[in-house]
Amino acid sequence: MSFKDKLLSSYIAFEDYLEADSPLHDLRNEAIKNFETKGFPTKKDEAWKYTSLNSLLKKDYNIFSNKEKNVELKNVRKYFLHEIDTYKIVFVDGVYNSFLSETTHDTLDVCLLSSALNKSKYKPVIEAYFNKIAKDDSLTSLNTAFTKEGAYINIPAHKEVEKPIEIINFSTGNEAAMFLQPRNLIVVSENAHVQIIERHQSLSENEVLTNSVTEIFAEKRAYMDYYKIQNDAETASLIDNTYISQERESVCRVHTFAFGGNMVRNNLNYFQKGERCDSTLKGITILENKQHVDHNTLVHHIAPNCESHQDYKGIFAENSTGVFNGKIIVEKDAQKTDAFQQNNNILIDDKATINAKPQLEIFADDVKCSHGCTIGQFDEDALFYLRSRGIGLKEARALLMYAFANTVIESVKIPELKVRINKLIANKIGVSLGFEL
Amino acid sequence: MLKIKDLQAGLEGKKILQGINLEVKPGEVHAIMGPNGSGKSTLASVIAGKEEFEMTKGEITFENEDITELDPEERAHKGIFLSFQYPVEIPGVSVTNFIKTAINETRKSKGEKDMPASDMLKMIKEKADLLEIDRKFLSRSLNEGFSGGEKKRNEIFQMAMMEPKLAILDETDSGLDIDALKIVANGVNKLKSKDNAVIVITHYQRLLDYIVPDFVHVLMNGRIVKSGTKELAYELEEKGYDWIKEELV
Numbered sequence: 107m108s109f110k111d112k113l114l115s116s117y118i119a120f121e122d123y124l125e126a127d128s129p130l131h132d133l134r135n136e137a138i139k140n141f142e143t144k145g146f147p148t149k150k151d152e153a154w155k156y157t158s159l160n161s162l163l164k165k166d167y168n169i170f171s172n173k174e175k176n177v178e179l180k181n182v183r184k185y186f187l188h189e190i191d192t193y194k195i196v197f198v199d200g201v202y203n204s205f206l207s208e209t210t211h212d213t214l215d216v217c218l219l220s221s222a223l224n225k226s227k228y229k230p231v232i233e234a235y236f237n238k239i240a241k242d243d244s245l246t247s248l249n250t251a252f253t254k255e256g257a258y259i260n261i262p263a264h265k266e267v268e269k270p271i272e273i274i275n276f277s278t279g280n281e282a283a284m285f286l287q288p289r290n291l292i293v294v295s296e297n298a299h300v301q302i303i304e305r306h307q308s309l310s311e312n313e314v315l316t317n318s319v320t321e322i323f324a325e326k327r328a329y330m331d332y333y334k335i336q337n338d339a340e341t342a343s344l345i346d347n348t349y350i351s352q353e354r355e356s357v358c359r360v361h362t363f364a365f366g367g368n369m370v371r372n373n374l375n376y377f378q379k380g381e382r383c384d385s386t387l388k389g390i391t392i393l394e395n396k397q398h399v400d401h402n403t404l405v406h407h408i409a410p411n412c413e414s415h416q417d418y419k420g421i422f423a424e425n426s427t428g429v430f431n432g433k434i435i436v437e438k439d440a441q442k443t444d445a446f447q448q449n450n451n452i453l454i455d456d457k458a459t460i461n462a463k464p465q466l467e468i469f470a471d472d473v474k475c476s477h478g479c480t481i482g483q484f485d486e487d488a489l490f491y492l493r494s495r496g497i498g499l500k501e502a503r504a505l506l507m508y509a510f511a512n513t514v515i516e517s518v519k520i521p522e523l524k525v526r527i528n529k530l531i532a533n534k535i536g537v538s539l540g541f542e543l
Numbered sequence: 544m545l546k547i548k549d550l551q552a553g554l555e556g557k558k559i560l561q562g563i564n565l566e567v568k569p570g571e572v573h574a575i576m577g578p579n580g581s582g583k584s585t586l587a588s589v590i591a592g593k594e595e596f597e598m599t600k601g602e603i604t605f606e607n608e609d610i611t612e613l614d615p616e617e618r619a620h621k622g623i624f625l626s627f628q629y630p631v632e633i634p635g636v637s638v639t640n641f642i643k644t645a646i647n648e649t650r651k652s653k654g655e656k657d658m659p660a661s662d663m664l665k666m667i668k669e670k671a672d673l674l675e676i677d678r679k680f681l682s683r684s685l686n687e688g689f690s691g692g693e694k695k696r697n698e699i700f701q702m703a704m705m706e707p708k709l710a711i712l713d714e715t716d717s718g719l720d721i722d723a724l725k726i727v728a729n730g731v732n733k734l735k736s737k738d739n740a741v742i743v744i745t746h747y748q749r750l751l752d753y754i755v756p757d758f759v760h761v762l763m764n765g766r767i768v769k770s771g772t773k774e775l776a777y778e779l780e781e782k783g784y785d786w787i788k789e790e791l792v
Contacts, residue, residue: 486594486595487629488631490591490594491630492633493614493616493619494616494618494619494624494625494627495616495619495645495705496616496620496705497648498616498648499614499616502616509632509633511635515635516635
């Protein structure tokens with residue numbers, strides 16, 4: 107039985123088990139039909155030309171975890187930004203773990219999608235936002251059909267959340283191979299401010315495939331800062347589908363740090379629905395071995411006078427491959443759009459590959475759109491400069507990599523996170539430079 | 544200290560240095576002058592070990608050791624320092640962190656431990672004062688957004704910190720106004736001792752008013768065509784290089 111067939115037959119049992127009056131019945135049924143028709147994307151789909159799911163889909167994944175496994179704080183402490191100073195929504199094998207979490211309902215909701223879906227007081231929010239911005243592509247539909255659990259964050263108007271919120275998905279390797287589908291819903295109301303950190307972490311060498319969907323709604327003048335840390339085990343793969351809807355004068359920034367995992371696909375979609383929105387998409391990708399990371403971005407400029415800034419830096423070693431597919435659409439009404447896209451790559455080894463493809467579709471006539479893409483090697487003059495100061499080749503390269511990625515690092519707004527990311531980078535490039543980067 | 548014999552080197556098959564002979568002893572200051580394209584910067588880069596230049600003939604010894612096969616960092620560890628004409632910008636790495644790395648990597652190569660932080664800070668303060676460098680400057684990203692003068696002063700600051708046996712100053716005077724030039728020259732002079740040596744590469748005699756050379760060499764078409772004392776520099780300033788060309792013919 108193919109994985110698709112397994113999913114389709116599991117769906118019937120899954121849907122039966124849910125309460126009959128679930129508001130999502132129709133939505134789920136429609137979504138599974140959509141998935142059934144479209145199936146998993148293949149390399150024949152233009153958007154999946156450079157990323158194949160074939161070998162991943164041959165594994166026999168468990169769709170639901172059969173038994174719960176305990177995770178001790180001391181073993182996972184290092185994956186948290188803070189023990190105390192953050193809100194935490196922690197899932198273990200797709201199941202909420204209250205012991206590791208710190209949620210709240212005190213003036214803001216940092217809790218679970220399962221309770222938001224089932225409790226009547228959340229009904230208006232769910233009806234207004236759930237699945238309203240997610241596209242109907244097959245992977246998102248698959249997630250919608252099986253939606254059960256994930257983070258639910260609702261920040262009321264004018265609320266400035268005083269500490270970052272961490273969404274962490276652990277997988278324990280309890281099953282030989284596990285398929286996870288977290289579903290997050292985030293609403294940032296008018297003039298509210300929030301910082302969110304998302305991480306997927308496998309705690310074993312067993313196979314994990316995650317197909318995650320996150321919907322984010324930024325209302326008027328809302329400010330959201332979102333950090334995705336992707337530094338997972340070599341047996342973990344991730345398909346991240348993130349949809350962001352922005353109302354006027356909102357600011358949404360997403361930083362993606364892709365340092366690990368077997369295969370990672372980031373589908374990051376922005377829809378600017380109100381005037382004077384500001385969208386920032388930045389990323390650092392550092393890969394080695396046979397790792398593969400595919401950044402697929404869409405910025406859809408629908409309203410006038412908006413800005414978007416994209417800055418993706420990639421460093422590829424050994425047999426690793428990267429994809430950057432950045433699409434900008436400027437609608438006819440989106441006059442005075444200022445859209446900027448930059449993608450710079452360094453290939454360290456001969457066998458490393460990057461496929462970069464900027465796509466601009468502009469239907470308005472008074473806009474400023476620019477994009478730049480470079481693929482290169484280390485600057486020999488810069489290397490010589492560093493080496494002439496007594497710094498060895500490996501360390502000199504590391505310093506240059508760090509300098510190369512710096513435009514992205516310096517825009518991280520959480521100081522502790524910046525330190526953490528610098529350490530991850532230093533680890534990743536295998537040097538100790540005698541100072542904290 | 545430094546002995547160069549019949550050095551021939553080039554870039555991508557093009558011959559630039561056509562047989563250089565030069566000996567620099569401890570305590571000496573040598574000036575190398577010459578028109579554009581004569582090979583001055585190439586000579587500096589070859590001594591410091593830049594790999595893209597191919598050395599086709601000759602030898603370079605430093606303290607009686609053949610250094611031609613050594614990597615640039617190994618030459619730096621032995622005490623050779625090159626002040627760059629065009630220093631490279633390294634965003635995100637502060638001047639202080641950079642110099643710490645350079646010093647500790649050099650110590651590591653000799654099997655020494657890292658310099659204690661308090662000693663490092665003391666030394667940084669002392670050398671920064673010597674070159675009249677503002678503290679704020681030290682926390683800025685290396686060379687990023689520096690003016691031409693700031694870059695050069697930063698090069699000499701690095702030299703002061705690394706305390707090399709042989710310092711090669713490649714066009715350190717270009718981009719400096721007269722006040723900055725005096726500060727830089729004063730710094731170089733204070734670091735001078737009977738045990739170290741300096742090679743000053745320059746177009747103009749101006750810098751040599753402040754860093755007084757024991758010897759002046761004229762480089763033309765990849766050869767040292769004339770050597771003399773500091774008076775030669777004045778003569779060049781006054782008459783240009785054409786008279787030497789004529790003399791050679």
